[in-house]
Amino acid sequence: MAEKKAFVTGHPVAHSRSPKIHGYWLQQYGIDGSYQAIDVAPADFADFLKSLGEEGYRGGNVTIPHKEAAFAGVARREHAADEIGAVNTLWFEDGVLWGGNTDGYGFAANLDDHAPGWAVNGPAVVLGAGGASRAVIHALKERGIKDIRIVNRTLARAEELSRHFGPGVSAHGAAGELLADAGLLINTTALGMHGNETLAADPAGLPDHAIVTDIVYVPLETPLLAAASARGLKTVDGLGMLLHQAVPGFERWFGRKPEVTPELRRMIVADIEGQR
Numbered sequence: 001m002a003e004k005k006a007f008v009t010g011h012p013v014a015h016s017r018s019p020k021i022h023g024y025w026l027q028q029y030g031i032d033g034s035y036q037a038i039d040v041a042p043a044d045f046a047d048f049l050k051s052l053g054e055e056g057y058r059g060g061n062v063t064i065p066h067k068e069a070a071f072a073g074v075a076r077r078e079h080a081a082d083e084i085g086a087v088n089t090l091w092f093e094d095g096v097l098w099g100g101n102t103d104g105y106g107f108a109a110n111l112d113d114h115a116p117g118w119a120v121n122g123p124a125v126v127l128g129a130g131g132a133s134r135a136v137i138h139a140l141k142e143r144g145i146k147d148i149r150i151v152n153r154t155l156a157r158a159e160e161l162s163r164h165f166g167p168g169v170s171a172h173g174a175a176g177e178l179l180a181d182a183g184l185l186i187n188t189t190a191l192g193m194h195g196n197e198t199l200a201a202d203p204a205g206l207p208d209h210a211i212v213t214d215i216v217y218v219p220l221e222t223p224l225l226a227a228a229s230a231r232g233l234k235t236v237d238g239l240g241m242l243l244h245q246a247v248p249g250f251e252r253w254f255g256r257k258p259e260v261t262p263e264l265r266r267m268i269v270a271d272i273e274g275q276r
Helices: 020-027 042-051 066-075 077-084 103-114 131-140 155-165 223-231 241-245 246-255 261-276
Strands: 002-010 033-041 057-062 089-093 096-102 124-127 147-151 169-172 186-187 211-213 234-236
Touching: 002 020, 002 246, 020 033, 020 077, 020 246, 020 261, 042 066, 057 155, 057 246, 077 103, 077 223, 089 246, 103 131, 103 211, 103 234, 103 241, 103 246, 124 131, 131 147, 131 155, 147 155, 147 261, 155 169, 155 211, 211 223, 241 246, 241 261
Parallel strands: 002 033, 002 057, 124 147, 124 186, 147 169, 186 211, 211 234
Antiparallel strands: 057 089, 089 096
16 A cells, blocks of 8 residues: 655745654654655646645645645635635545645644633634734634634734624724733734744733733743733643644544644754754
8 A cells, every 4th residue: 555645835844843743643653654845836836736646645734835825726625724715734535635724723722732711711812914813713713702803003904804704803903902801812923933022912901811822932932921921821832733733634644633742742842942
């Protein structure tokens, strides 16, 4: 029987940690399979998609800048991909290329893991109105949060998302008084990433029961999480989202639902720290 093959594609893609995550699981479960990084330039992406079946791939992951092209290029899409407007996971079903988006799943599963019961904690304030924000808002709506407040400096972008996601999702230019009754504060912007140490919002305005999470995971403790922690609030870092979003794809390609274990997390943390 042929080896089961999957991939991650982006441009560039050498920085991706997906091969380490999937390679760890393949080894753990003794599966005869491979998962490799493939750098594809945007001009070649449509041809790359067409070649997957002939090359014997079961599917793969798609990262920047190809998520929108993958959205347009697949034959069928899952509901989450339609809602988020991007595809990050590809697989074949009966010879048909499908696209899904597991970012919202990864976000929710990370909170399930580290802050069980988080979904009763609305209203939610979401900082940022980019692609990651769409995945987070989709996940919040799926979990029944009825009051989602998008904060973005360019208000028009937040308004566009508010229209897309409909009732219960509002657009704002600043966090300010929105934090006073918020149970969840989520940063989806690049603020707090290495080299961009600005505080995404001030958690001082949050109530004591609030949970603060950041989808940035380099550094693991962003300025926002450090400030929230100093205030005694529950915090969840962004690494778990990366680990959990990989689960559905692995299960589709290799036939086993993998576990996000403390050992896997330690391995990826060591890799992040080794690359500083």
